[in-house]
Structure formats: structure tokens, C-alpha cells
Amino acid sequence: MIPATTAVSRLAALRSMGDEEGLDLLVIGGGVTGAGVALDAATRGLRTGIVEMQDWASGTSGRSSKLVHGGMRYLYNLDFALVQEALRERGLLLSTIAPHLVRAQPFLWPLRTPVVERSYSALGVGLYDAMSALGNLTLPGDRGAAAVPTQKHYSRKQTLERFPDLRPEHLTGSIRFYDARVDDARLVLGLVRTAVSYGALAATRAQATELLREEARRGSATDEPARVVGAVVTDLETGETHHVRAKHVVNATGVWTEEVESLAREGGGLQVLASKGVHLVVPRDRIRGDAGLFLRTEKSVLFVIPWQHYWVIGTTDTPWNGPLRHPITTRTDIEYVLEQANKVLASDLTADDIIGTWAGLRPLLQPKDSAPGESAKISREHTVAEVAPGMVSIAGGKLTTYRVMARDAVDFALGPEKARRWPSITEKIPLVGAVGLEAAGRYLARVAPGYGWDADRVEHLLSRYGSEVGTLIDLIEEDPSLAAPLPSAPVYLGAEVAFAVRYEGSLHLEDILLHRLRIDHEQRDRGLGAVADVLAIAVPLLGWDADRQAAEVKAYEARLAGIRAGEAEADDEAAVAARHTAEDLIPIRTLRRVNR
Incomplete structure (x- = not known):
């Protein structure tokens, strides 16, 4: 039975983090990397805590392209090791770690010239397939479950049969290849909840605002820096502070890396460049096609990705110099993505077709000699570095390789001897919802008709909850009304709201x-x-009074008004100003930086 993470368990976790026993390892940052570090450490038997100043996956990890991929474009940069590593991780996620959340996804690579481009592209895709197959050979368990079909070539006619809304002019055919897609925020939730099941202590809206340090040792020719031995964690919900002692602290805060590092030292550490990526969402019936599209643009790449009920189109890759908490999609961003998509789509998409957008910030390592505005050329490889004795930072990488990043961070924090004694085992650890997935699918298919659920509903539930669908059924047994779809959002059941809270x-x-x-x-x-x-559904479970409900609604309405105002602006600076007219319901604190 997976322990429930609730408002009550959160408070208990913060109290336990601050007890006299202390932690072996404290993770700062609740994105995919931090959640991966927490799971890695907990499964090594370490007493582990993880804190996040917002909600899980509130930053980059909830605003990605939602792809698990080797990185076809990195082959152009000859980053073979990076691609190989990512393809192996893709295989692990598909076969063992999260087969319910991570689904194989076919993509078409449209071709404009009949011979040279097809030959050149086929060579690249062939290398991609070969590296994937090689990576699968090293996977534990059932390697076949990680395999995806190899490339297939289509003529112009075959391509248009599969994707009728591709513009026929200049199209000579296509190559089909496979990657995978994932709900990034649910992946992070799965990592955190699985870590909790192995004893980790986890708390959102809990910000590390100061570091705890032991007295510096003096008397030598060079004073030895004071060791970091934990952090002061502020509960942003209550204002209470907790002194959390830990043998090791891992900074896994992505684009906030340098800000958190400033708690430990002035200057130095890892330097991170924030690069903005924008995505648009349009209804599923607005584009006719049964595969995704992979397109190269003059600035980056463009994906057109089919999900169950909509398409996701993105992305951009532009330097970001604004506030890190609320990156915003501008009118210029929207026009650019639509322009790039309409170059190949006969759908002639307009702004009126857009049902949603999001903007996220990629945390890219900043080479000291890079020129401004060249974020698309910076490597996605990650780096772990000691910020101060007792504290390490990890930055770079990408969602697909979170597990490798987490392993490297914990290895580095422990040191070679302890890392050999307690090695990482996360490649063999399924996330919540992954164990018994096939049986759960059969069970759900059997009981679904009794609740009036069709095959589309069954697919939706399995791809979000996996084998935890049984827990959803238990909630419905307690309250049969939860079996009904939400009237205002019929894709979701009432039980899913209850599950989110409980x-x-x-x-x-x-x-x-x-x-x-x-x-x-x-x-x-x-x-x-x-x-x-x-x-x-949520209020009775959370125990809110009328004033609290009103405050929550007001904050959500203000957030939406800020986003809409920002999307009407042409540049980042004006869009940020418009977005930041909306105050956050739970503001974050100003950090107490060192001045030495």
C-alpha cells in the first residue's frame, strides 16, 4: 500500500525533518531531478527529505515538451553519448519504471527532396534506431518491452494517407520513427510518492531560506570553509521555520540553481542559463493525422504531438532574463509557433484555435565563453559540483535522463567509497502505478461498463493512474457520485479530484x-x-471555510487574468509586467544570502 501524501502528512514530514535524528540527505527542489534524487537516496536506505517552495513540478518539469526521447537533434551536434544514454533511459521508463505514464509515440519526419534528404535522414534515423537497440540490450528484466519499431519509409501518397493535413507541395515522402511521450507533472508526482513509500519525507510550499553551517575550522594557513549541515526550511503555508540538519544537501533547483547556491557562497558554483520554450495546445479534431511530426526550423525544432484529446505544438528556444517563477507566452511566441506549424500543415491554424499555452524555462549549463542569445547551441549534458563542503548542485540534463542525473548527484554527495557500498538501484524500481499494470487494465476493462465508462475513459485512467485505478474504484465505492464525469470538464471523473487531495x-x-x-x-x-x-469535491476533504474558498478562487482568477494580459503583449518584458500584476496566493521568501 502506497502511503497517501496529504496536507497532514506534509506537516508530519516537516516535523520529522526537523527532529534531532536529522537526515542523511536533504534535497532542495521538487522537479523531476530533485524527485529523482529523493527516490535514489531513499532506495539506498538513506534517511531522505525533499522540500519544494511551490507545488511539485511547478517549474520546468511541469512545462516541458512532455517527451521522453533520445534527442534526434543532438545527433546533428554529434552528441552520441548523450543520445545513447537518453535512449537507454527511454527504454527503462517504457519497460520498467513508468510504463503507464510513458507511451511509445510514432513521429513522421517529412521530406522535401527525394534522394539526398531521404538518404541523409535515413542514416540519422538508422543510427538512432541502432543506438536504441544497443541500449535495450543492457536493460534489466524484459528488454523486449522497451523496444519500439524501427524506421519505416513512406512515399508522398502514403504520407498523406497517414497525415492528410500535411501540405502536399514540396512533400516527397516521410520517414517514421519512434520516441515516447509522458505527462511530466504526473511523472514527478510518481517519483515523489514512490520515494515516500521507501521512507522519504516530502513537503511542498516549504522553502529552504537559509543554510545551517558548522563552525569553520581555523588555525591552518588557509581557513577551511564551514561545512553545510542542513537548512532552515520555512513552511510558506504557516510561516513556521524548521531547522533541518542533514549530512548532505543536494541543490536540484534547475533555473534557480545559482539563487540557492548564493545561500552558501558568493559567486562560483554552477552557472545556469534560462532558455524559454513555448507550447500551444489545439483540439484533436483540428489537425488530421495519426502520428506526431518532427520538423527542423531555422532556430530549433518543432514537434506536433498528438495526445488523447488535443495536439501539443512547440517549441521555441529563446534566452530568458526575466523573473524565474512565471515565464510567460507572448503574442510574438504564439505567432512564431503558428507560422512554423502552418508552413507544413494545411490546417491553417489561427490564434482562435488555441485552447491552451504554457511557457517553461530550460536550465542549461552556461559555458563561460558562450555568446548571449545562443542557448540552442548549449549542451544538455548535466554537471554535479560541490558548492561548499556538505552541499552539491546538479544542473543541466533533460527530463529523459533525470534518473542518471539523480544517481550521479547522490554518488557525488556520498563519495566513491559510500557510493560503492550503497549503489543506486533505481533502474529496477517501478513507480507507483507500474506494478501489475496489465492485470489492472484487464480489471478496469471488466468493471468499466458498470460505471458507464467507454474505451476512451479506460485509456485515460490507465495512462494516468496505472494499477492505482483500484484505489479510484475504492473512492467511488465510498461515494458513488464520484464515478460521474465533472460536468464542466467531462474528460475527468469526480474521483480524480478526490484522489488528487487524498x-x-x-x-x-x-x-x-x-x-x-x-x-x-x-x-x-x-x-x-x-x-x-x-x-x-475538494472543499469537504480539505476543510476550507467560505473565506478560504473565496481566496483560492480570487487567486486563480487573478492568475488567469495575468496570463491573458501577458499573451497580448509582444515582448517578454511587457508580458512579465502584465503577468506580475497578479499576486501569488502563497508568496515565496527572499533568501538570506552570504556576503563572503
Whole structure:
């Protein structure tokens, strides 16, 4: 039985982190890397804590392209080792770690010239397939479950049969290859909840605002820096502080890396460049096609990715110099993505077709000699570095390779001897919902007709909860009304709202709409129309009074107004100003930086 993460368990976790026993390892940052570090450390038998100043996956890890991929474009940069590593991790996620969340996805690579481009592209895709097959040979367990079909070539006619909305002019054919897609926020939730099941202590809305240090040793020719021995963690919900002692602290905060490093030292450490990536969402019936598209643009690459009920189109890759908490999609971003998509799509998409957008910041390692504006050329490989004795930072990488990053961070923190004694075992650890997936699918197919659920509903539930669908059924047995779809968002069941509160640690309305149900980018009103239906289920479980409900609704409405205002602006600076007119319901704190 997986322990439920709730508002109550969160408070208990913060109290336990601050007890006299202390932690072996404290993770700062609740994105995919930090969640991966927490799981890696917990499964080595370390007493582990993880804190996140917002909700899980509130930053980059909830605003990605939602792809698990080797990185076809990195072959152009000859980053063979990076691609090989990522393809092996893709295989692990598909076969063992999260087969319910990570699904194989075919893509078409449209070709414009008949011979040279096809030959050149086929060579690249062939290398991609070969590296994938080689990586699968080293996977534990059932390697066949990780295999995806190899490339297939289509003529112009065959391509248009498979994707009727491709523009026929200049099209000579295509190559089909496979990668995978994932709900990034649910992957992070799965990592955290699995870590909790192995004893990790986890808390959102808990910010590391200061570091704890032991007295510096003096008397030598060079004073030895004081060792970091934990952090002061502020509960942003209550204002209480907890002194969390830890033998090792890992900074896994992505684009916030340098800000957190400033708690330990002035200058130095890892340097991270924030690069903005924008995605648009359009209805599934707006584009006719049964595969994704992979397109190279003059600035980056463009993916057109089919999901169950919509398409995701992105991305951009532009330097970001604004506030890190609320990156914003501008009118210029929207026009650019639409322009690139319409170059190959006969759908002639317009801004009126867009039902959702999001902007995320990639945490790219910053080479000291790189020129401004060249973020697309910076390697995605990760680096672990000691910021101060007792504290390490990890940055770079990408969602697909989170597990390798986590392993390297824990190895580095422990040191070679301890890392050999307690090696990482996460390549063999399934996430919550992965064990018994096939049996759960058969069970759900059997009971679904009794609840009026069709095959589309069954696929939706399995791809989000996996074998935890049994827990959803238990909630419905307690309250049969939860079997019905939400009237304002019929893709989701009432039971999913209850599950988000009782098992997935939702503390606020926005937690449910943004990171549990994802209604925020799936409906034109960004979920505003679903607020009443969601609150009707969540409020009794959370124990909110009328004032608290009003504050939650007001904050959500203000957030949406800020986003809409920002999307009407042409440049980042104006868009940020518009977005930041909306105050956060739970503000983060100013950090106490060192001055030495």
C-alpha cells in the first residue's frame, strides 16, 4: 500500500525533518531531478527529505515538451553519448519504471527532396534506431518491452494517407520513427510518492531560506570553509521555520540553481542559463493525422504531438532574463509557433484555435565563453559540483535522463567509497502505478461498463493512474457520485479530484487544476468554468471555510487574468509586467544570502 501524501502528512514530514535524528540527505527542489534524487537516496536506505517552495513540478518539469526521447537533434551536434544514454533511459521508463505514464509515440519526419534528404535522414534515423537497440540490450528484466519499431519509409501518397493535413507541395515522402511521450507533472508526482513509500519525507510550499553551517575550522594557513549541515526550511503555508540538519544537501533547483547556491557562497558554483520554450495546445479534431511530426526550423525544432484529446505544438528556444517563477507566452511566441506549424500543415491554424499555452524555462549549463542569445547551441549534458563542503548542485540534463542525473548527484554527495557500498538501484524500481499494470487494465476493462465508462475513459485512467485505478474504484465505492464525469470538464471523473487531495498532496485549487488534472491547458477558459465542480469535491476533504474558498478562487482568477494580459503583449518584458500584476496566493521568501 502506497502511503497517501496529504496536507497532514506534509506537516508530519516537516516535523520529522526537523527532529534531532536529522537526515542523511536533504534535497532542495521538487522537479523531476530533485524527485529523482529523493527516490535514489531513499532506495539506498538513506534517511531522505525533499522540500519544494511551490507545488511539485511547478517549474520546468511541469512545462516541458512532455517527451521522453533520445534527442534526434543532438545527433546533428554529434552528441552520441548523450543520445545513447537518453535512449537507454527511454527504454527503462517504457519497460520498467513508468510504463503507464510513458507511451511509445510514432513521429513522421517529412521530406522535401527525394534522394539526398531521404538518404541523409535515413542514416540519422538508422543510427538512432541502432543506438536504441544497443541500449535495450543492457536493460534489466524484459528488454523486449522497451523496444519500439524501427524506421519505416513512406512515399508522398502514403504520407498523406497517414497525415492528410500535411501540405502536399514540396512533400516527397516521410520517414517514421519512434520516441515516447509522458505527462511530466504526473511523472514527478510518481517519483515523489514512490520515494515516500521507501521512507522519504516530502513537503511542498516549504522553502529552504537559509543554510545551517558548522563552525569553520581555523588555525591552518588557509581557513577551511564551514561545512553545510542542513537548512532552515520555512513552511510558506504557516510561516513556521524548521531547522533541518542533514549530512548532505543536494541543490536540484534547475533555473534557480545559482539563487540557492548564493545561500552558501558568493559567486562560483554552477552557472545556469534560462532558455524559454513555448507550447500551444489545439483540439484533436483540428489537425488530421495519426502520428506526431518532427520538423527542423531555422532556430530549433518543432514537434506536433498528438495526445488523447488535443495536439501539443512547440517549441521555441529563446534566452530568458526575466523573473524565474512565471515565464510567460507572448503574442510574438504564439505567432512564431503558428507560422512554423502552418508552413507544413494545411490546417491553417489561427490564434482562435488555441485552447491552451504554457511557457517553461530550460536550465542549461552556461559555458563561460558562450555568446548571449545562443542557448540552442548549449549542451544538455548535466554537471554535479560541490558548492561548499556538505552541499552539491546538479544542473543541466533533460527530463529523459533525470534518473542518471539523480544517481550521479547522490554518488557525488556520498563519495566513491559510500557510493560503492550503497549503489543506486533505481533502474529496477517501478513507480507507483507500474506494478501489475496489465492485470489492472484487464480489471478496469471488466468493471468499466458498470460505471458507464467507454474505451476512451479506460485509456485515460490507465495512462494516468496505472494499477492505482483500484484505489479510484475504492473512492467511488465510498461515494458513488464520484464515478460521474465533472460536468464542466467531462474528460475527468469526480474521483480524480478526490484522489488528487487524498493521495497526491494537493493543497490549493491551482495544484489540482494545473498539476493533477491539467485542466489549465486543456480548456479555453483554463479551467475557470470547472472551479465550482472541483471545489464541491475538494472543499469537504480539505476543510476550507467560505473565506478560504473565496481566496483560492480570487487567486486563480487573478492568475488567469495575468496570463491573458501577458499573451497580448509582444515582448517578454511587457508580458512579465502584465503577468506580475497578479499576486501569488502563497508568496515565496527572499533568501538570506552570504556576503563572503
